[in-house]
Amino acid sequence: MYKRLTGMQDILPEDQPYWRFVQEKINQVTALYGFQRLDVPILEEAALYVRSVGPGTDIVDKEMYTFTDKGEDEVTLRPEFTAGFMRAYVENHLDKRPQPAKLFSVGPIFRYERPQAGRFRQHTQFNVEALGVEDPAMDFEVMSLAWHFFSLLGFHGLHFQLNSTGCPNCRPRYVEKLKAHYQLHYDQICDNCKRRLVRSPLRVLDCKEDRCQPVIASAPRITDYLCDDCKQHFGQLTHYLDAAQMAYTVNHRLVRGLDYYRKTVFEVWVEGIGAQAAVCGGGRYDGLAQEIGGPPTPGIGFGSGLERVIMAMKAQGVAVPGLPRPQVLLAYLGATAKEKAVPLAVDLRLHDIGVILPFGNRSLKSQMRQANREQVHFVVILGENELAKGVAQVKDLQVHEQFDVPLEDLSAWLSGKLAM
RNA sequence: GUGGCCAUAGCUCAAUCCGGUUAGAGCACCUGGUUGUGGCCCAGGAGGUUGUGGGUUCAAGUCCCAUUGGCCACCCCA
Numbered sequence: 001m002y003k004r005l006t007g008m009q010d011i012l013p014e015d016q017p018y019w020r021f022v023q024e025k026i027n028q029v030t031a032l033y034g035f036q037r038l039d040v041p042i043l044e045e046a047a048l049y050v051r052s053v054g055p056g057t058d059i060v061d062k063e064m065y066t067f068t069d070k071g072e073d074e075v076t077l078r079p080e081f082t083a084g085f086m087r088a089y090v091e092n093h094l095d096k097r098p099q100p101a102k103l104f105s106v107g108p109i110f111r112y113e114r115p116q117a118g119r120f121r122q123h124t125q126f127n128v129e130a131l132g133v134e135d136p137a138m139d140f141e142v143m144s145l146a147w148h149f150f151s152l153l154g155f156h157g158l159h160f161q162l163n164s165t166g167c168p169n170c171r172p173r174y175v176e177k178l179k180a181h182y183q184l185h186y187d188q189i190c191d192n193c194k195r196r197l198v199r200s201p202l203r204v205l206d207c208k209e210d211r212c213q214p215v216i217a218s219a220p221r222i223t224d225y226l227c228d229d230c231k232q233h234f235g236q237l238t239h240y241l242d243a244a245q246m247a248y249t250v251n252h253r254l255v256r257g258l259d260y261y262r263k264t265v266f267e268v269w270v271e272g273i274g275a276q277a278a279v280c281g282g283g284r285y286d287g288l289a290q291e292i293g294g295p296p297t298p299g300i301g302f303g304s305g306l307e308r309v310i311m312a313m314k315a316q317g318v319a320v321p322g323l324p325r326p327q328v329l330l331a332y333l334g335a336t337a338k339e340k341a342v343p344l345a346v347d348l349r350l351h352d353i354g355v356i357l358p359f360g361n362r363s364l365k366s367q368m369r370q371a372n373r374e375q376v377h378f379v380v381i382l383g384e385n386e387l388a389k390g391v392a393q394v395k396d397l398q399v400h401e402q403f404d405v406p407l408e409d410l411s412a413w414l415s416g417k418l419a420m
Numbered sequence: 421g422u423g424g425c426c427a428u429a430g431c432u433c434a435a436u437c438c439g440g441u442u443a444g445a446g447c448a449c450c451u452g453g454u455u456g457u458g459g460c461c462c463a464g465g466a467g468g469u470u471g472u473g474g475g476u477u478c479a480a481g482u483c484c485c486a487u488u489g490g491c492c493a494c495c496c497c498a
Contacts, residue, residue, distance in 0.1 A: 003489075058497080111496090126498095331457085363456085368456095369457095381456080385456080397458065
């Protein structure tokens with residue numbers, strides 16, 4: 001038998017109410033903030049992601065699903081949304097429309113990683129991007145949208161992790177300070193951090209090794225080295241967050257993996273879904289458009305992994321409404337009744353009455369058991385006796401009463417009862 | 421890519437340590453208990469080449485090796 005590929009998953013019917021619910025909240029919150037949907041292809045030129053995400057990042061170096069297609073083109077299954085958004089923004093001249101462009105999307109992304117709790121090779125992301133505006137009020141609006149989204153989903157005790165990673169003007173100066181600090185304590189840090197120091201120095205701040213903790217604690221903080229522009233931007237953003245009473249922690253250790261982030265970076269963490277606790281992560285990427293050959297365009301956005309979101313909802317006991325089910329089961333007894341029942345089921349559905357028709361000529365008892373299992377409200381019983389009289393018996397399973405209803409009145413009768 | 425744990429019915433698990441008839445239970449499913457009436461209850465039924473391959477042994481679900489898959493953690497990320 002064939003099996004799912006590693007890190008891929010099926011979404012079974014019993015999980016669909018969660019997905020439906022989350023999609024509804026996405027539609028609701030994006031409409032509220034005036035964000036419009038933009039869908040981009042799942043497949044793009046490999047070079048787009050290499051340029052935007054950055055050579056040297058794990059995503060590019062070892063996690064992309066890249067292959068050569070039949071036309072000899074190097075293509076990549078999208079490992080994130082932002083690059084494709086920027087490409088589409090420039091290619092479709094959205095930069096010529098009134099700014100900002102406030103956009104969102106929902107769809108699968110792919111990364112070749114080892115699966116673990118809350119991590120899959122294919123996962124679904126809700127992605128939000130606001131392009132064309134540098135104003136920290138835009139950062140706030142995007143974060144606010146994320147906050148609002150999780151509130152609508154039923155989460156409590158929300159809390160942002162927040163930091164600024166500076167910009168090309170001030171970050172290099174900080175990185176030098178950081179490296180100098182680490183050189184002083186070089187014999188105390190783990191091997192991994194020695195490597196990170198060369199490849200992506202900021203990441204040492206994120207190390208979980210016990211031996212590295214004292215070095216991290218005494219390390220210089222980037223917020224102390226921001227240039228005036230970055231400092232002011234960060235100050236404005238925190239001012240807006242304070243005013244809106246959205247809880248946040250300035251986390252000096254929060255450094256996100258993608259090269260393109262500038263200034264604002266933030267995450268939302270939840271408990272109860274394992275080590276991969278971030279259900280939302282994003283930041284500002286003002287240099288990205290130029291990087292891929294477009295006009296200078298500031299941008300701020302986030303991605304939220306919906307599998308993790310749904311895991312967190314389950315962990316926190318968030319209830320979601322069930323999907324609508326038929327409220328009528330049409331039971332029949334014998335071949336003649338079945339001849340009548342099959343088209344009758346269709347007729348009732350044309351009257352907007354959901355009907356389950358049992359299959360396999362089973363006993364009435366068996367059909368009643370099915371009705372109970374399916375939790376229908378009414379069972380319509382059609383047998384020889386009823387046909388002779390031109391009626392159906394209708395049993396109300398909730399009040400345990402049974403009525404004779406003339407066949408020509410059946411749809412109206414049921415509609416009336418179901419509307420109550 | 422690295423490390424740890426695990427693999428028995430559709431699901432959750434027992435029998436594995438210390439090898440020994442026909443691998444069990446609960447839930448779910450099907451049938452019956454009413455000529456044609458659900459939920460509870462009762463009776464019965466179906467469902468397994470014990471992940472796969474090899475080895476040791478008179479004998480392997482059980483011991484050994486390999487392999488595949490899963491889970492969890494690291495790396496990194498949503």
